[in-house]
Amino acid sequence: xxxxxxxxxxxxxxxxxxxxxxxxxxxxxxxxxxxxxxxxxxxxxxxxxxxxxxxxxxxxxxxxxxxxxxxxxxxxxxxxxxxxxxxxxxxxxxxxxxxxxxxxxxxxxxxxxxxxxxxxxxxxxxxxxxxxxxxxxxxxxxxxxxxxxx
Numbered sequence: 001x002x003x004x005x006x007x008x009x010x011x012x013x014x015x016x017x018x019x020x021x022x023x024x025x026x027x028x029x030x031x032x033x034x035x036x037x038x039x040x041x042x043x044x045x046x047x048x049x050x051x052x053x054x055x056x057x058x059x060x061x062x063x064x065x066x067x068x069x070x071x072x073x074x075x076x077x078x079x080x081x082x083x084x085x086x087x088x089x090x091x092x093x094x095x096x097x098x099x100x101x102x103x104x105x106x107x108x109x110x111x112x113x114x115x116x117x118x119x120x121x122x123x124x125x126x127x128x129x130x131x132x133x134x135x136x137x138x139x140x141x142x143x144x145x146x147x148x149x150x
Contacts, residue, residue, distance in 0.1 A: 003031035006113040006144075007091075008104045010037060011076035018119035018149035019080065023087035031114075033091040035075055038100040041071040064095070101134065104143035113144055118129055122146040 001095045007022040009015040013098050019035075026033040055060075077103060084091055108116050135148045 001066055003029060003115070005031045005033050005115050005117060006104070006108050006111075006112070007033060007035045007117045008038070008100070010040075010077065010078075010100070010118065011072065011079065011118070014121045015119040018117050019083060020087075021149050023083055023089050023091075025117075025124060026091070027089040034094060034107075034111070034113070035080060035091050036094045036096065036104060037073050038103045039066070039073060039095065039097040040093045045113045064091060069097075071077075083105045090134045101138050101141060105138060108142045108144045116142070116144050118146065118148050120150050122150060 005022060005026055009019055022033060022035070025031060041110065077093050077095075080091065080093065094107065096107075104116065104118075107113075116138070116150070120133065120135065133148075137148055139146055
């Protein structure tokens, strides 16, 4: 039976460990690895909020945010390709725009994934875990197993 793993990454430092873990796991157990990178369109709303700015300026801001995110995602994919070579594994890359939790949950629920892997970090404020973190919110939207690698 083939295992299907969904890795959610955003290319930040907190994602590096989970990327390595996913590639190792995929290579060791022959699991099919799908990597999703979500272009968070949260910043785009700032271009729509300032009603005093001309429409052209607001549209330019939104275009700029999207272009920056697309450029960033290309760099993320290139780094993932290099890691995959090191771990001698393959992956399918999905790039989508939207609210990260919603996009990840939709992909996980639509396809037959056995496991979702996400990166995380400890809250530096109280040296514990955040009570309502990304994994908690994601688990409310999917019944798939989720592992957070810190």
